[in-house]
Amino acid sequence: MAQTISQTAQPAQPPYTKPRFAFLRRLWYRLPALLVALAILALWHFQTRESASLAFVIATPEAVWQTFGQLLSNGTLLNHLGTTVLEVALGLCLGVPSALLLGYLIARNRFAERTLGPYVVGFQAVPLIAIAPILITRLGGPGIASVSVVAALIVFFPMLMSAFVGIRSVPAELRELFRALNASPWQTFYRLELPSAAPSLFGGLKVSVTLAVVGTVVGEAYGATAGLGFMIFSSRFVYNPAGVMVGVFTLTALALLLYEGVARLERRALRWRAPQP
């Protein structure tokens, strides 16, 4: 009887939630996105087929696929992808920790907020085009270093804001509790602030990894010899829209992959939290 009651107390489970239908459930979950992709692909295919004379402007899906295979087999794509991944990684390594440190500082210290806050916000408004030449010159010309710094600058602000918001959102009563328990600063940070700010930090990190990809392309626009952004620009120079699209899709895939990686990390790191509605 107790078993019956407990069963009826559970929300009704649809049949596809059973483990053996896990694949179908995942497919069903992804179906709308897949249908949108198919619709776009079909539209693209038919439009480009009708505009054969515009081959120098718009590539057909077939041409993009062929170019993808060609660039993959001759190693060009992997070479550019490797450079961009390295730049993204360096940009994140530079931008994220520095943003976290500064974000924590201005969230915890009113003096630091008053002193540094306006500069941080103001710096965000400085167009990269104005400072890129200085960066490039100081870093010995365009290359992985300057592109990584540009990517770091782009990821810096969203990450800083998420750190700031996350730390500021720690409930005051919990702080009081930790104080009453004589918790050390490290314990307060590790046991209270970090877990409380984690959802906000992961939100910021999700934005940052995709922005880092955009940042590398922006950085490569100021002069580079490799990278997916460079591949896109050089393909444009020779009126090769298929090469451009291969670069764009590879960048998109990279951004999605990074985002998914952070999302998984978030799920794993925040397992302790109550399930979100």
Add this chain to the structure above:
Amino acid sequence: MRKLLAVLLALSLVLSACVVTGEPQVGVAKKEQGEVKKEGGGSSVGKEAHSAPTAEPTTEPTAEPTAEATTEPTAEPTAEPTIEPTRGATLPRRDGSTSNSELTPITLFLGYIPNVQFAPVYVAIDQGFFRENGIELTIEHGFDETDGLTRIATNNLQFGMISGEQVLLARARGAPVKYFFRWYQRFPVGVMVPKDSPIRKPQDLKGKIVGVPGKFGASYFGLKALLNAAKLEEGDLREVRAIGYDTAPIFCERQVDASVIYIANEPLQIAARCFEVDVIAISDYADLVSNGLVTNEKTIAERPELVRGMAEAYGRGLALTIANPDLAYQISRKFVENLAEDDPIQKQVLLRSIELWKAERLGESTDESWRLTAETLVSMGLIDSIEGYQDAYTNEFLPESYE
């Protein structure tokens, strides 16, 4: 909510379909408006419109192009700062037969930003040469030459100042564009070295670090041609380093041994900032095609008089600039913001540019230069063969003289 999303999705798909298939109508509309017809010393536009049956509303032909002229440049989201044609429009007309309503609005794509190096265009506008040929010219500047040429190829624009190698590259991909007036008779790119450098000729670049803005574009293309002429490979250099477009800081700090630059302005700027320089002009070793007037084949087929009018008007502006650089400089001040009345560097830039424009017959292309340009592109692996290079240009629209 789902319905709303579905409607939004459908709308976005329809919108994207419109964008993808949107066939520019500018050329067609202007064709309906009328061809440019030269009569005697002057010209008139809109003959067909005027000879149309009286039942046709007489305001229609003039209303259409006017609307296009005002909306077309601003409709482009990537449009760079544009000099409106009002300056030209306010000038007294030399030829009384051409009224505002008879002018054909044309947007000319120019690279870069307003600069004294575009003096011939400014002179031709200011002196009314375009208007005398029935053209109301609007300038549209843009950093992206590729984008400009693509828009010309799709007839979104009809004319632009584009470099020769871009025309060959675009044609290799099927773009129906043609070069009809060679503005730069000498390739304006060179290799700059410090005056005390041991590099005196292209062969001396062996084992050196050479800076280029990027490993694409006219500078890199010019360097490749120079290396070809000197029987050198890129691998013979110690490094071809991409240093971006702001050459001065890196060059002045001698981070590179030589730098590929635009010879009209950059050596002057470097000399003013750090030290004296020497320049190895690429045109002394390889006669490559540089910037010139480009149009599309549709315009050539349907409106040849318009193309002829552009060539003549621009040629007259060029001839007057070469003959009277001081006048050209003063006229340029009307178009170039912050160009001082007597800026010695900018005047030198103009004078050096003029040296690159001079020719026995202004605007004329030679087969040898186009062939060499195509061969250089082949050597770079950017096109498969030189086949068809002769279709990329024509001299048929050049007038006999620019009097």
